[in-house]
Amino acid sequence: MMKSRIQIESIEPDAYKGMFRLENYLKVSSLNVRHKHLIYVRASQLNGCAFCIDMHTKEALRDGETAQRLFLLNAWNESDLFSEEEKLILKMTEEVTLIHQKGLTDETYEKAIERFDGNYIAQIIMAVVTINAWNRISVSTSKSIMEEYNFPV
Template sequence: MATVTTNTDAPNETVPAPEQRLRMPGLAPDFYQAMIAVDRASRQGLDPVLAELVKVHASMINGCAFCIDMHATDARKNGEQDHRLVSLPAWRESPWFTARERAALALTESVTLLTQGHVPDAVYDEAAARFEPAELAQLIALIATINAWNRIAVSTRMSPAAK
């Protein structure tokens, strides 16, 4: 079992990482390979930094530690800065994001939290004003895909500590 170090009352104390329930690649290999293909297709034509911001933000909303860790790491590799990553939960109050990124983040929230008001026209219209139709379609595909990955990782208890 993997362990992670926590910074609580006893900073040197280790806490066991959650035990992974299933390993999807071996148990549902065709599905898993299809998800990888969908993931690859969903990113086409999108700026890699924007794509990783969207993935980190959706993963934060969904509480997916595995995906937050993976996509924050990927974002940094693409040149993203830490202060922007840690500001994602407060992107509306942060000066670090462009109008285009804000439209993508708002759309990410609406699609991710679909049962909380669906996707309001104002959110969709702002995204449509900032992205060409093909880009907007890819952005929606990316948001849907990361939400699927989050559900896989959370339900099977994938852990970033298992690296």
């Protein structure tokens, strides 16, 4: 059993307020909710954040995503269940999440410019950045502690 870890929201509430401002920005952005769910679940899979995978798959199902697509999300590039647009978003998610490998490649960025306007690209990147931050907070402070926060779904 892991010892309790710090609760950042209690000892540094302004840090959490900043994170929630990012979430609120994304809620009012033009980012399609289905795209946001794909970003959040895929990045959480890559980061091994069980708490976030659980929370965001439940949200996705609630908002109309199918279980089959969620089951195949970690093999999205081999599935015909994802549109070309979604595959591009998932590729961007992986490249930004795994920035230590190659980062957002010129090839992927060029495809994004062809498909989306600058605002939508910015919103995709900000969604990836936001979930990566939440994943790192959750994993660093322990998933069981995160559950005590009554984290908003």
